[in-house]
Amino acid sequence: MRLVFAGTPGVALPSLRALLDSPRHEVAAVVTRPDAPAGRGRKVERSPVAALADELGIEVLTPAKAGDPDFQARLRQIRPDLCPVVAYGALLPESALSIPRHGWVNLHFSVLPAWRGAAPVQAAVRHGDDITGATTFRIVKALDAGPVFGVITERVRERDTSGELLDRLAESGAKLLLSTVDGIEDGTLRPVEQSEENVSYAPKVTVEDARLDFAGMPAAALDRVSRAVTPDPGAWAEFRGERLKLGPVAPVDEEGLAPGEVRVERKRVLVGTATTPVALSDVQAQGKKRMAATDWARGVRIGAGERIS
Known part of the structure; x- marks a missing residue:
C-alpha cells in the first residue's frame, strides 16, 4: 500500500523502519511536528522522524496544524491508501481523516480502553500496573476511541522507568503496526469497537x-x-x-x-x-x-x- 507515516519522536522510529523495510508497502511521505528548540542550548532541530526521512530522501510534511489547507491539498496529491500514526503529537481533524482510502491507524502504547491520552506509559508505571501493552486502532474524532485492529501485552517490570518500558513497547509495537497494515491491505483484518467500560485517561505529564x-x-x-x-x-x-x-x-x-x-x-x-x-x-x-x-x-x-x- 501507499503510505504516509505520521510521527515525531524517536519512539516512532522502529515503526517507520519496519514499514520502510516491508516489500509490500511504499512510504511516500512522512508527517511530523515542525522543527523546534531542543536540548540545553535550545537549538532548533528536526524531529527524529524528519531526520530519518531526510536521510532517506523521503518527502517531509511539517504543518503547524493538520487542518492547514495547503497540507491537506498536498496529502490529497500524494493519494495515500493509509496513514499509520505513532506519537505524532497533534490533533487530526475529520477533514484530514477522510483523505486516505483506509483512514489513519494509530499505534497507542496501552491496552485500550485503558489509558487513553498523551502519556499512557507514564500512567501505567505511576499507577503500579502489572501489565500494559500496545493497541492499533482506527483514528476517529473522539480521543483514542476508535475501533481496535490488534493488541499486544507487556509485563511492567519492578524497576521499569517509563523510558525503558516505552523502548520495549516501541519495538514490539512496530511489529504489531506492520501486521495491522498488512491485514488491512489483504482484507483479513476487521476492527472491533472498543468497550466504553473501564475507560481511563492519561493526560500529558507536567513538571x-x-x-x-x-x-x-x-x-x-x-x-x-x-x-x-x-x-x-x-x-x-x-x-x-x-x-x-x-x-x-x-x-x-x-x-x-x-x-x-x-x-x-x-x-x-x-x-x-x-x-x-x-x-x-x-x-x-x-x-x-x-x-x-x-x-x-x-x-x-x-x-x-x-x-x-
Whole structure:
C-alpha cells in the first residue's frame, strides 16, 4: 500500500523502519511536528522522524496544524491508501481523516480502553500496573476511541522507568503496526469497537506532576512516580531553596528518618518519607552535572537534620 507515516519522536522510529523495510508497502511521505528548540542550548532541530526521512530522501510534511489547507491539498496529491500514526503529537481533524482510502491507524502504547491520552506509559508505571501493552486502532474524532485492529501485552517490570518500558513497547509495537497494515491491505483484518467500560485517561505529564513530596507521599508512591517521570520531565524536589533533579528512588525497609530528612551513608543516601525511607540513585543540582547521590551528598556536606522537600 501507499503510505504516509505520521510521527515525531524517536519512539516512532522502529515503526517507520519496519514499514520502510516491508516489500509490500511504499512510504511516500512522512508527517511530523515542525522543527523546534531542543536540548540545553535550545537549538532548533528536526524531529527524529524528519531526520530519518531526510536521510532517506523521503518527502517531509511539517504543518503547524493538520487542518492547514495547503497540507491537506498536498496529502490529497500524494493519494495515500493509509496513514499509520505513532506519537505524532497533534490533533487530526475529520477533514484530514477522510483523505486516505483506509483512514489513519494509530499505534497507542496501552491496552485500550485503558489509558487513553498523551502519556499512557507514564500512567501505567505511576499507577503500579502489572501489565500494559500496545493497541492499533482506527483514528476517529473522539480521543483514542476508535475501533481496535490488534493488541499486544507487556509485563511492567519492578524497576521499569517509563523510558525503558516505552523502548520495549516501541519495538514490539512496530511489529504489531506492520501486521495491522498488512491485514488491512489483504482484507483479513476487521476492527472491533472498543468497550466504553473501564475507560481511563492519561493526560500529558507536567513538571509539577514530577515533583516528589517526601513529606506527604509514602515510599511506594515516590518509587512509582519517580520511575514514571524518568526520563521526561524528570523527578525533582527542593534542597536548600533550589531545585534538585532526581533519578528514580527505591524503597528501603528501614525506619528512623523523619519525612524529608537526609541521611548519608558510605554507599547510599536515604531520605525519609511519609512511611519508610527511600534511597536516592542519581542527583543533579542546578548548574551541575548529574552524579551519583553519594558523590553529591559528600560535595554539599549535608548537615544533621537537613531535609529535601
